């Protein structure tokens with residue numbers, strides 16, 4: 001069976017006929033053509049497939065696409081605006097938070113979800129938010145520094 005999935009994807013409304021057994025991850029990569037979201041463990045253990053749904057990080061390899069009808073889904077492709085990287089993307093660049101980069105889109109989206117909901121995170125907040133994301137290269141210190149850098153930049157832009 002398939003149904004018409006209607007959702008807001010990276011700020012644009014769209015509708016696609018999607019079979020009931022299609023994962024959100026496969027919908028994003030193969031139907032929407034958004035390959036920034038990575039397939040890795042395919043079993044909910046690595047975080048490489050993390051996207052935001054209504055600002056909350058979700059492991060897209062564990063969810064059926066049709067469960068997100070009417071929702072607002074964002075992938076890493078949504079973050080840069082007018083050719084300018086988002087603060088969290090710049091943080092990973094400035095602090096050398098990426099090496100091979102395969103885990104990076106998932107880490108960036110998990111971090112973005114944290115910063116939207118906790119704009120002034122402590123190091124413990126960051127470690128907790130990224131606890132489901134595995135990186136084989138960096139040792140995590142640079143990743144934490146990247147999130148702290150982004151939080152600082154966002155605080156300076158919006159001291160509120």
Ligand code: FES
Pocket residue numbers: 038039040041042043044045046047048049050059060061062
């Ligand atoms: S690919 Fe989804 S958690 Fe690893």
Ligand code: FES
Pocket residue numbers: 097098099100101102103104134135136137138
């Ligand atoms: S940068 Fe290589 S797995 Fe994280």
